[in-house]
Amino acid sequence: MEPTIVERDQILLAGFSFFGDPFAASGGWTEENEIGRLWNRLGAYMAHHGDRIKHIKNPCVYYEVHITHAETAEKGHFEVFVGVEIEQLEDLPVDISAKMLPPTAYAVFTLKGGQITSDWARMIYQEWMPGSGYEEAYRYAFQLYDQRFKGLDALDASVLDVYVPVKPVREAARAS
């Protein structure tokens, strides 16, 4: 699978965060884990209090960011942030968190149907990246959920983009 390389400016997100092993309560792809819980909380918030968040760019587009921390390799604990993109931080309600993604190039992979629940992380980092001429620019990645995603029970009809921050691998300095 070949990605599209795009450049993005800083992305500012407003939403909710979790740190730990998101599957501690339940594994699999149901909503019975911490990621599902974050989505439920965010959905409820947007439905009832969404007007409290100012400057939302597009309320129909959601980001799910996975961020590697110091403990990730050792314990399998990482951060998951779900939210909407905002133009600027103004009067953010205290019960909403913010996340700032740096300006960077991204390798964008478009996943369809069964690919969404496959081990795409392995495909991207172990199969595509080595030899692609790119390396990891930052230790996070995000999934973009828009109207092309039809839900966990309609995966066959769904499309999801995964954005992986990349930078070109620097040529080894040549001794002259």
Add this chain to the structure above:
Amino acid sequence: MVKAVDFIEANLKADIAVADIADAVSYSLYHFCRMFNRITRHTPYDYLMRRRLSESARELAETDKKIIQVAFDYRFNSPETFSRAFKRVFNVQPYQWRKQGSLDRRVLMSRLTPAHIQHINKGDYLNPVLEERGAFQVAGVMALVKDDQEVIPLLWDTLAGELADIGSIDTGGRYSGIAWYPRGWQKRGYLYLAAVEAKPQAVLGSALVVKTMPPSKYARFIHKGPYRDLGLTLDYIYQTWLPKSGKRTAGPFVIEDYGHKLGHPDDEASETGIDIPIK
């Protein structure tokens, strides 16, 4: 996932990280954590730590190794971190555990075998219903059960014989197998009572033992399958469900509920209610 468990078991004393386990089974860390949890009901880190602590508990009970040596063998940075983790999982300090000397299956995490994994994934029989039960009286035949469980069908046969003589006037017709796990039961055996519910003023043959069970809250699980697989269900209940539930056992006994059928079923389709006293 069996491969992942094998890798973990082979490396309990080695310096491995969850990322290493994911690599060993060729999954990305993210996908591995999701799959491992779905199949075993433990996070990889939780399984690794519980196994390390359980094996170190075994060594503390069975050998004379210094606590500090066991702590370092199982990759704890210091006796303090070991002690804290030990206390959090087993509710006693390592030195207290060593003094107490009993190996309680109800607390130590045993290695997840393919049989365990298959049993856990059979279906939704392993989510309990919580219920309160008032005090009740049972009458039956009791014995000490050691290495093999062949005495148990004999107990049920004996009970059937006694009840044939008594008739059912004073019994409730609800059959239960109650097992008590006293200190040191792994070496000395556990007590098993094959019983029928008895009215408080019942007049019964002197061959029967009468016991009053106290009022208690219970977590009721449905064990599906033959009696010989009950150990797999009990392992799941005590080692996987109980730690996650935030509850604790209220007594060292387990009630097998056979309803109106005399106990000890042996076919794949039979269902037995398992009541665990909790608080």
